[in-house]
Amino acid sequence: MQRYFAENAVKENVFHIKGEDRHHIVKVMRMKEGDKFICVDPSQNSALCSIAEITDEHVASEVVQWIEGSSELPVNITIVSGLPKGDKLEWIIQKGTELGAHRFIPFTSARSVVKLDAKKSVKKAERWQKIAKEAAEQSHRTMVPEVFAPLDLMSLLKLSGDFSYKLIAFEEEAKQGEDSVLYRTLSSMNKGESLMIVFGPEGGLADNEVSLLQSAGFLACGLGPRILRTETAPLYLLSAVSYHFELMG
Structure with a gap:
């Protein structure tokens, strides 16, 4: 069944859908x-709704029944991606949303081929946010992941202080068979806690970037014995999180 995210809370048992969703x-x-259709309010509550009125400004949808339960991961995962080439980030955002990511943060890595000025960054972020919204509707999420405009490394380090756990997906660790860091991290996490994990662009993270991240409390981890592409690694991580928290129990 079609799903829409309401900008405002229900009022007198009615949601008013406007803008692109009304269209x-x-x-x-x-x-x-x-x-x-299903309507999700800003507090992540879902309801089966019936269209009561269609006007040139809005669609008024009356709540028929509130729906129990949530499709969200029990922990909040923020995917940080060094800006990759082409449409790879769009793929990461779309599929990462389907797999339960809470937030996406692109960052301008030393080895990022793509460089965006402020104007292009804002325009790109608007497109990325739309992709996340559409993927959240398709996958029956109860929230739309937030997508940031690209940050530099220093801004990223400052933001990272708000997270419970911090990891770097580092291919050198994967080559050495170091996968216990990820397992220990997931095993330590409790419901509602947050994890930020950084993935490099195609050329990987520079040594000084890894050093700065580690100085800020990030732990380097491997993602199994195979070397994954920049657009594959975040999806592997989210799948591992889902298996650990949603299927193992």
Whole structure:
């Protein structure tokens, strides 16, 4: 069933859907009064709703039944990606959203081929956020992951102080068979805690970047015995988190 994220909380048992979502309901899905869809409020509560009224400004959808349960990971995972080439970051955001990521932070790494100025960064971030929203609707999430405009390393280090755990996916550790750091980290995490994990661009992280991250409390970890591409590694990590917290129990 189609799912939409409401910008405002329910009022008198009715959600008012506006903007692009209203256009999608009316012009793309061609829904009529009485048709039903899922609406998610800003507090991540989901409800089965029925269209009560369609106007030029909004779609008024009345709550039929609130839906129990959540599809969210029990821990908050922030994926930090050194800016990759082409549309790889879009792929990471789309698939990472489907796999349960809480937040995406691109950063301008020393070995990033792509360089974005402030204007392009804002425009890109708007597109990335739209991709995350559409993927969250498709995968029946109860929240839309936040997507940052690209940060430099110093800004990233400052932001990292807010996280419970911090890791670097470092291929040198993978080559040495060091996968226990990831296991120990996930085993130590409790529900609601946060993990920030940094992935390099195609050329990997520079030695000085790894040193600065480690000085800020990041631990280097491997992701198994194979060397993964920059767009594959975040998806491996999220799959491992899902298995550890959602399937092992």
